[in-house]
Amino acid sequence: MSDAQLDMHPLRELLYEEMHSRPFQVIPSPARISHLSVVCNEQQKAEQFLHLQKLCELLDGDVPKSDQACFQQQFGQLQVRREKHMEFVSYTFIWLGAGHSDPFAKTGISHLPVGWLDTLCGKIVAAFHVSVEDVRDKPEPDIPEVKSYFEAMRLVGSQPSQGCAQVWTSFQMHSDDFGRFLIYNRSMSDSQLGRLIQRLLEIESYRLMTLLGLPVARAISPHLQVMDQQLAQLTQVLSAEQEEDGQCRDERQLLARLTQLASQVEDYRAQSTFRFNATNAYQDLVLSRLQDLREDEVSGHLTLQEFITRRLVPAVKTCQAVADRLEDLSRRIDRVSDMLRTQVELSIQGQNQELLSSMDQRSKIQLMMQHTVEGLSVAAISYYTIGLVKIFIGVLYDQGLNIDKSLTLGVSMPLVIVAVALITRRIHSKFSKLADDSSDAKPKL
Known part of the structure; x- marks a missing residue:
């Protein structure tokens, strides 16, 4: 035995158990089997588990403590198997006994407690019976008799496992709203028969789930x-x-x-x-x-x-x-x-x-209007300035300064107009330069 301390993956045990979570059943013949596939959500799955615990109590069996991917228990001649899948839960009820000439007169659900199945939550998609007959020591029924068990519906049949068994079905719902499979066991062992039945259950359930x-x-x-x-x-x-x-x-x-x-x-x-x-x-x-x-x-x-x-x-x-x-x-x-x-x-x-072009055109018009306003403003400012100069000349004359008021006012008029025009032009040039400097300072995209 090695003394090495290995660092095991925390999911290693779970991975091993997954391969054995849904074992094949060992089913003897004759047997009566009923299978249900119930579509449900997670809450309904939890409710179904409580319902399963109630079934175990009614059948005087061991009550499961935790919900598992696959539950299987024997209650006398009745076997109950429950499997959880991604979007549905399947129930398989197996009655290990026969004794009736009609293979579907008694089924796997015939021996369940009265009313238990009626309160099962969820939507049933697949529901069918499987009847297993042992023909190793007796002849198989002929086709007309087999057809009578399927209410005269058209039969589909084959011999699986190289002819070790005979399988009949109609792939239709019958008067009890269940489908039917009839298996004649010719030479299969209980393990082989269990695997065959498991495949048939999965084929029919997955077929209907596919067609959803x-x-x-x-x-x-x-x-x-x-x-x-x-x-x-x-x-x-x-x-x-x-x-x-x-x-x-x-x-x-x-x-x-x-x-x-x-x-x-x-x-x-x-x-x-x-x-x-x-x-x-x-x-x-x-x-x-x-x-x-x-x-x-x-x-x-x-x-x-x-x-x-x-x-x-x-x-x-x-x-x-x-x-x-x-x-x-x-x-x-x-x-x-x-x-x-x-x-x-x-x-x-x-x-x-177009908007930019329109704004540019409006800017040009505004510029022309601005020049016009500037000209008018020069005249207005000059007019008021000359008025002030006239008052100033009058004050000087009243103080004894010997000047010709009209001549002095006439000489000052052009000087005032030129000075106002130069000052206005200089102010306009200063603001234009500030606008150009601000435009040049913006980042270029």
């Missing part, structure tokens, strides 16, 4: 057709320079319509992305389980793989086509929106250029 995406695709597809036409019309309007009435198109209105289309596409993607991804994942599981059956054909009947793939694969491709169409529509809307935004920006730049 098809109604979503069918509901979305007509709306995509309408939105595709609307986008084509918007693109046509965008590519034309003018509308039919000769008026320029309203880019803002077009952008608003494109935004509305984009929001609708994103809404449909939010509704369908998880469902379509789940559809692809469930289909892979179904095809894998069908491959594991290793079916041999029964003359005149479709095998399980032929029947399922004939309708399942087109349904999945429909979902994928709608998903691809959503992605394509989203990309096209993005491209058209980018082009429209570019045109809007160019239009705004053109409007800004």
